[in-house]
Amino acid sequence: MDNLITLVNKIQRACTALGDHGDQSALPTLWDSLPSIAVVGGQSSGKSSVLESIVGKDFLPRGSGIVTRRPLVLQLHKLDGGREYAEFLHLPGKKFTDFAAVRKEIADETDRETGRTKQISTVPIHLSIYSPNVVNLTLIDLPGLTKVAVEGQPESIVQEIENMVRSYIEKPNSIILAVSPANQDLATSDAIKISREVDPKGERTIGVLTKIDLMDKGTNAVDILEGNAYRLQFPWIGVVNRSQADINKNVDMIAARRREREYFATTPEYRHLANRMGSEHLAKMLSKHLETVIKSRIPGLQSLINKTILELEAELSRYGKPIATDAGGKLYMITEICRMFDQIYKEHLDGVRSGGDKVYYVFDNQLPAALKRLQFDKQLSTENVKKLITEADGYQPHLIAPEQGYRRLIESALVTIRGPAEAAVDAVHSILKELARKALSETQELKQYPALRVELGNVVIESLEKMREESKRSTLKLVDMESSYLTVDFFRKLPQDMEKGGNPTHSIFDRYSDSYLRRIGSTVLSYVNMVCATLRNSIPKSIVYSQVREAKRCLLDHFMLELGRMEAQRLSSLLNEDPAIMERRTNLTKRLELYRSAQAEIDAVAWSK
Numbered sequence: 001m002d003n004l005i006t007l008v009n010k011i012q013r014a015c016t017a018l019g020d021h022g023d024q025s026a027l028p029t030l031w032d033s034l035p036s037i038a039v040v041g042g043q044s045s046g047k048s049s050v051l052e053s054i055v056g057k058d059f060l061p062r063g064s065g066i067v068t069r070r071p072l073v074l075q076l077h078k079l080d081g082g083r084e085y086a087e088f089l090h091l092p093g094k095k096f097t098d099f100a101a102v103r104k105e106i107a108d109e110t111d112r113e114t115g116r117t118k119q120i121s122t123v124p125i126h127l128s129i130y131s132p133n134v135v136n137l138t139l140i141d142l143p144g145l146t147k148v149a150v151e152g153q154p155e156s157i158v159q160e161i162e163n164m165v166r167s168y169i170e171k172p173n174s175i176i177l178a179v180s181p182a183n184q185d186l187a188t189s190d191a192i193k194i195s196r197e198v199d200p201k202g203e204r205t206i207g208v209l210t211k212i213d214l215m216d217k218g219t220n221a222v223d224i225l226e227g228n229a230y231r232l233q234f235p236w237i238g239v240v241n242r243s244q245a246d247i248n249k250n251v252d253m254i255a256a257r258r259r260e261r262e263y264f265a266t267t268p269e270y271r272h273l274a275n276r277m278g279s280e281h282l283a284k285m286l287s288k289h290l291e292t293v294i295k296s297r298i299p300g301l302q303s304l305i306n307k308t309i310l311e312l313e314a315e316l317s318r319y320g321k322p323i324a325t326d327a328g329g330k331l332y333m334i335t336e337i338c339r340m341f342d343q344i345y346k347e348h349l350d351g352v353r354s355g356g357d358k359v360y361y362v363f364d365n366q367l368p369a370a371l372k373r374l375q376f377d378k379q380l381s382t383e384n385v386k387k388l389i390t391e392a393d394g395y396q397p398h399l400i401a402p403e404q405g406y407r408r409l410i411e412s413a414l415v416t417i418r419g420p421a422e423a424a425v426d427a428v429h430s431i432l433k434e435l436a437r438k439a440l441s442e443t444q445e446l447k448q449y450p451a452l453r454v455e456l457g458n459v460v461i462e463s464l465e466k467m468r469e470e471s472k473r474s475t476l477k478l479v480d481m482e483s484s485y486l487t488v489d490f491f492r493k494l495p496q497d498m499e500k501g502g503n504p505t506h507s508i509f510d511r512y513s514d515s516y517l518r519r520i521g522s523t524v525l526s527y528v529n530m531v532c533a534t535l536r537n538s539i540p541k542s543i544v545y546s547q548v549r550e551a552k553r554c555l556l557d558h559f560m561l562e563l564g565r566m567e568a569q570r571l572s573s574l575l576n577e578d579p580a581i582m583e584r585r586t587n588l589t590k591r592l593e594l595y596r597s598a599q600a601e602i603d604a605v606a607w608s609k
Contacts, residue, residue, distance in 0.1 A: 004294040005136040005287070008034050009075045011598045012138065013089055013126055030598060033304055035293040036140055037286060038168040041179030042190030043144040046210030049241035050179055051141055053260075053279035054286075056133045056253040059086070059099040060141075061107045070110050071124035071168070072141040076134040084133070089126030102127070120157060122164055135287040139177070142168060145190035162194070170198045175293065177286070181211040182221040182238070186230055202232035206289070208282065209238045212270075213263060220269040225277075237285065238270065238277045298602065305599045312592040319585045320448040323575050327568035330575055334452060334563060337445045338556050341456060345439040346552050353442075355435045359548060362427045363540040370420035371536060376413050376528050380521040382514055385409060389520065406524065407486065413528045414483040421475050421539050428543050429468040432551050436460045448581060452574040459559040464551065471546035478538050482531045490527055 015031045041047035048060045048067070055076065061067050086096040088105060096102045106125060113121045120143055143161045169176045176199060178191035186192060195205045207230070212221050223229040225236045240260040242251055257280060264274040275281075323330070348355040389405030436457070440446055446453040563571075 004291050004298075005138060006077070007601055008036075008294055009077075009128070009138055010601060011594075012036070012073060012075070013128075014594050014597060030305070030308075030594060032171050033173060033297075033301060035173045035175065035290060035297055036138060036168075037175045037177050037290060038140045038142055038165075039177045039179065040142060040165055040169060040191045040195060041144055043146050045144065045179045045181050045189075045191065046239075046241050047141070047144060047179045050208060050210060050239055050279065050282070051139065053239060053241055053253070053257065054134070054137070054139070054283040055129055056131070056257070057084070057099045057102075057129070058247070058250075058253070059102040059106075059129075061103055061110075062247075068141060068143045069114055069118070069120045070143075071122065071164070072106065073124045073126045074139045074141060075126070075128045076137045076139075077128060077130045078134055078136050079130050079132045081132055082130075084129070084131040086127060086129045089128075118157075120160055120164065122167070135283050137283060137287045137290060139286075140168060145194065147190075165194060166198065169195065172204075173293075173297065174204065175286075175289065176205045177208060178205050179208045179210060181214075182209045182224070183211045183214045183216070186224060192230065202234075205232050206234045206286070207232050207236040209236055210241055212238045213240045222269050222273075225270070225273055234289075235276060237282045238264070238273070239279050239282060240264070241279075302599075302602055305595050305602065309592065309595050309599065312588055312595065316585065316588050316592065318444065318447075319581060319588070320445050322585065323577065327571055330568070330571040331563060331566075334571065334574060335560070337443065337449070337452065338456065338560065338563075340445060341439055341443040342556055344442050345436060345555065348435040348439060349548060349552055353438075355431070355438065358431045359428055359544075362424055362431070363543075366427055367420055367424045367539060368536060370423055371417065371532050374416050374420070376525055376532075379413055379416070380409065380525050380528075382517045382521065385517045385521045385524075388412065389517075402520065406491075406520070409520070409524045410486060410527060411483045413524065414479065414531060417479050417482075417532065417535060418476055421479050421535070422472060424539055425468060425472045425475055425543055425547070428471075428547050429464060432464050432467075432547060433461065436464065436555075448577055449575050450578065451576045455574055456556075456559070460555060463555050463558065464547075467547045467550045470550075471543050474546050475539055475542040478535060478542055482535065486527070487530075490530065491523075 011030065012034060015034075039047055039051065048062065051074065052058055052060055055074075060072075083097060086099065086102045087094065088096075088109070090109060091105070096105070106127070109125050110121075113123055124140070142165050145161060145165060146158055148158065168174055176195045178189075178195045180186060180189035180191050192207070196202075199205050207224075209221055209224055215221065221238060225238050227236060240263050242256045246256060257278070260278050261274075261280075264270045264277040270277060276285075321333075323333070344353070347353045349359075350356060385405075388408045389402045391408070440453060440457055440460075446456065
């Protein structure tokens with residue numbers, strides 16, 4: 001079972017190295033799910049002495065006021081033999097055999113984080129102690145609860161310490177080691193007060209009573225130790241720590257432990273409780289209890305870790321790959337992203353994704369409706385026909401058929417088709433731009449690089465604009481071609497009486513009778529409608545050829561050529577990420593490594609059981 005505590009120790013060290021130490025991070029935190037023993041007590045409750053008694057070494061800073069200003073994660077590792085030593089996570093590889101140096105390093109490391117002030121910090125110090133005289137155990141020593149701030153500390157520090165302590169002991173996986181002095185009223189104990197608030201049934205609280213030997217004569221702590229004064233699920237444990245005089249004289253811990261055993265064994269009031277009193281019993285009981293809790297949490301930990309790994313992988317995939325460092329890698333990355341965008345754009349046009357059908361709607365509905373609205377019949381009214389024919393004749397009236405009049409009538413009608421033709425070109429251009437905007441937003445990789453997205457958007461708009469201009473030229477050219485050359489066969493097939501201007505013996509004014517003019521208007525309208533039917537089919541062909549097909553074929557061709565000529569600095573600027581995204585990806589990657597490592601460690605322990 002010892003390997004379970006070792007396992008949690010390894011994961012906790014990895015969490016601390018990563019910055020996951022139970023803070024209010026927006027990232028998933030594994031620390032909160034790991035069973036731990038949080039040591040809670042008021043100032044001068046004997047909390048430090050209890051920890052030193054468990055370890056059997058003097059190693060904690062001492063002094064007046066708030067001495068512990070950062071959480072201290074204390075991991076004890078039992079050795080089969082050999083020399084005792086300590087290691088700090090922030091000084092990997094450095095072994096401390098002088099525990100006075102350990103005390104100094106704790107103080108120095110606290111100052112490095114908080115500055116040489118009396119502020120507190122939530123970032124823990126990680127200390128591992130290897131010794132044949134300890135049990136496998138992990139304890140988290142927290143700043144002592146206080147009611148007043150000392151000189152040099154803000155008034156808020158009282159609440160800050162309480163908030164820090166709560167952040168550790170509120171977690172359902174936390175075991176609370178509540179240290180209270182026996183020579184004070186238990187009702188005023190800071191440790192009992194706060195542990196009662198977060199664990200009202202006492203299911204996670206282990207009570208430790210210190211300074212039993214300092215109680216007033218005629219009083220004892222039997223009611224508390226037997227659970228009558230304040231009942232917890234676990235029996236209270238009494239300890240007798242070294243006095244200040246003993247500390248000043250550097251009394252050996254082994255001697256202090258022996259004296260503690262003798263005190264409980266020889267004091268009549270506590271003799272019946274002696275077998276479950278003392279710091280040695282406390283250490284063994286805590287180790288055994290921690291092992292039991294860890295064992296019960298293994299299945300839940302495995303489930304949590306597996307679930308979180310999937311969530312982290314999914315989020316990482318949304319942020320995309322990290323940026324390549326070399327120019328070639330950056331060029332390849334930009335090219336690949338452009339290819340992805342281009343593919344999505346083509347899928348919109350080809351119907352794999354929505355949007356391409358809007359182009360067909362322009363050809364099948366908007367263009368025919370626009371041509372219909374031209375109302376050629378009104379344009380070819382008798383009055384307009386007479387006006388144009390007369391103007392075309394000039395001073396010399398036509399003899400057989402008003403050819404110039406016909407041409408002017410047809411040209412004036414056909415030129416109006418330019419409007420619907422241009423409108424169709426513009427409508428398709430708008431659709432192509434909208435689909436490009438959709439494709440840009442749907443290309444996940446572009447969300448990672450806003451500068452590239454803006455550049456690509458500008459390039460696409462520029463290319464589509466050029467295609468629109470080309471499409472407009474070629475489409476209007478179709479209309480102009482119909483105006484510039486009339487189909488002769490159409491008029492040759494007309495009845496003879498429609499071609500002739502009337503009876504030559506009549507006066508010139510008789511030639512322009514209403515029936516004659518109506519026949520001319522009807523003839524021109526038939527021809528114009530025939531041309532409209534042709535253009536209704538040829539305009540879409542021109543637009544598709546010049547715009548839609550080109551957008552599919554070479555939308556990014558110019559940009560790709562420019563990419564090959566870009567310098568490394570320019571390529572880098574296109575791949576500039578939002579710093580927040582870069583930081584998030586880095587943190588997610590580290591967090592994922594932690595969870596995968598924890599998964600392997602826990603699975604190995606679970607399979608070995």
